[in-house]
Each structure stands twice: as structure tokens, then as C-alpha cells.
Amino acid sequence: MPRQLLWIGYCTLVSSLLATACFAIPDHGPTRDADHGRVLVNRWCVSCHLVGTDQKQATTDAPPFATIAKNPDFDAAKLAFFLLEPHPKMPDMQLSRDETSDIAAYIATLK
Ligand code: HEC
16 A cells, blocks of 8 residues: 555656646746856847846846846746737847747846
8 A cells, every 4th residue: 555655646746846847838848048048138138238247237227137036026937928028118029938938047047
């Protein structure tokens, strides 16, 4: 009997891990690549946002990414989702799901 119980416990664990992974990564692709995200923000976001630590000034009232990362409500998955829609005052950058996930992963490193 204890063997069976172990097995059930194992299955429960694995399926909850899978559920978590599916929730965090809505589409596909195993990696959320913060390095790629940094490249993307330096291309797309740097003109308005403070995107990292070595940039002193941004040109607009857009919130610095470090501020966004430190927000207690910060959630990388939500941020990635938010970025799929252009925000007001921002050009529509047509980012893919992978790109928004990478950007969110990068911003998460600024905490
Ligand atoms: C043309 C200027 C501009 C560019 C480019 C831009 N943003 Fe923004 N962004 C803003 C402004 C301005 C705000 C402040 C919110 C507002 O007034 O709409 C903002 C707000 C945000 C917010 C916070 C939203 C909130 O309410 O917490 C996030 C996250 C964000 N931008 C991410 C990005 C990312 C990631 C990129 C690059 C892929 C980017 N932005 C590029 C101007 C820009």
C-alpha cells in the first residue's frame, strides 16, 4: 500500500508542476531568455524608458523598468501579456509572445 500512496503523491506533484509551467508560459517554448530581453528593450524601449542601470536619463515620463520590477504587484507573466497590446503613448511594436516573455524576464532581473 505505501508504494501506491507514493505513486499517487508523485503523480500529484508532477501534474501540479506541469500546470504551473503551462500557466507561466501560455504558449510554447521552454525558455524565457532575459539576455534576449535586454537586447530587445535596448532596441525598442530605450527611447522612452530607463531600461537598465547604466542609462542615466530617459526622454519621457515613462516609468523606469527598475521601478516597474520593484512594484509589489510585479508579475512577469502579466507583464508579458500586457506587452502584447501596445500601451497608450507607445508605438505598436508588434512583439511576439516569445519576445514579450523575454522582455518580462529581463525586467524581472532588475528587482
Ligand atoms: C514612445 C515611448 C515609449 C516606448 C518606445 C515604450 N514605452 Fe512603455 N510607456 C511609455 C509611457 C509614456 C508610459 C507611461 C504610461 C502611459 O502614460 O501610458 C509607459 C508605460 C510602460 C509600462 C508600465 C505600464 C503600467 O501602467 O505599469 C510598461 C511595463 C512599459 N511601458 C513597457 C514598455 C516596454 C517593454 C517597451 C519596449 C518594448 C516600451 N514600454 C516602450 C512610453 C513608451
